[in-house]
Amino acid sequence: MRKRRRISARFRLLVPMAVAAAVMTIVIFTACTQAPKETNLLLPVDYTNVPDDMILTHFYTDKIEVKIKCRPKHIETLSKKSLVYPADIYTDLAFDPAGGTDAIEPGHYLLPVDKTRIPLGRSTSIVNITPSYLGIRLEEKVTRVFKVTVPLIGKTAKGYLARPAVCEPATVALTGAKSLINRIEQLSTKPVDLANANENFKKEVPLDLKQPELFTAAQSIFVVSVKVQSLTGTRTIKQIPIQIQNRPAKKVSIEPSTISIDLKGPHENLNSTTLTDKIYAFMDLEGLKPGVYARHAYIDIPVELVMTNAAPRVFTVKIE
Incomplete structure (x- = not known):
């Protein structure tokens, strides 16, 4: 009984000491972690x-x-x-x-x-x-008005040509440090890609400034218009047979019996694989009696093309 009482008394003394030690540890730790x-x-x-x-x-x-x-x-x-x-x-x-x-x-x-x-x-x-x-x-700080140019890159479709681009507006006021403004020789938009174009087009394009944060532009987006036109060329079509309309007799001869023509127009039309099928040469002999005649031939060609020459110009027609 006495031993149990001694242990209980000691335990009652140790518990407060342990609690005090723990509190001191927390205080010291907090003080250390919160030190400036x-x-x-x-x-x-x-x-x-x-x-x-x-x-x-x-x-x-x-x-x-x-x-x-x-x-x-x-x-x-x-x-x-x-x-x-x-x-x-x-x-x-x-x-x-x-x-x-x-x-x-x-x-x-x-x-x-x-x-x-x-x-x-x-x-x-x-x-x-x-x-x-x-x-x-x-x-x-200075402000200067510049003409805006439009660089074109890429290529049009084969047989087409791009005209110089038109920019709207054509000029822009640029504000910035005098030394930087004076270094600018010309202003341009970002390049416009022709991208195999075969017709006119418009595009919105931003101004091309190397360091835009150093300048203030009155306008940053421009409308660029590019006209694309077909290239023109020439082509000779030879030995086109001459057809007879309104034959007056069974036996009719034309000398020579073919004609050659020179055409001018867009490459696209000149190089068409069906061009010869669209060309028709003929003579109208209605009302002619047997005999020998000097006659001209008529030529039908596509409306997109122009005939610049024909040979021969006069044919000998014999009607028997």
Whole structure:
């Protein structure tokens, strides 16, 4: 009985000690895990208040690295936010010896980074900011009107020719930094593919700018019209037999009995495999009595073609 009482007494003493130890461990662990830590944040720079007659060129500091110190839980919260550094050009140039808010001219400037603009919260301290100044270049903004050309690529269908493309509108006003605008010799749309075309077509095509983010165009989409016409050529059809209409007698002869003609027209029609079937040469001998006559032949050809020559022009007709 005495042993049981001793064990029970000891057990009552050990339990509070174990609980206290566990609580101390949790407190120490929590304190360690919530101790402030340092980390780096990469913030994009958002430039505002650019003077109306100026352009912020692409030569500028676009990010800053901010070293902060705070509890891990707050670091996790900050990492989920889309933080940016707001750079106010008018305000910041007041601190630059080279410029001022009353007279800002084209040139290179250094804008001081103001840590009070970074929304990190009171529980976060900023250890360091790199770089401490933002480098920018301002240029004079100009607008110039360019004629828009349309490059054609590819080939039309065989026997067809594409005329120079017509662009609507024919010109466009482009705004940007003066140095960049002055480098542009001509403006063109994206290439238009003829793609085996055999008829006129229209297409909407965007303006072709290598760095469109550096310019402002009055219009970015253009309507391009391309006329496609058939190529013309010539062809000689020989030995076309001459048919007789209204034969006046049983025995009639025509010398020579065939005719050759030269045709001009679209390649597609000239090269048709059925062209000779559509050509008809004849003489109408109605009312003629026996004898010898000098006569011309009549030629029927497709309306798409033009006859430029015929040989012979006169035939000898004998009626017996």
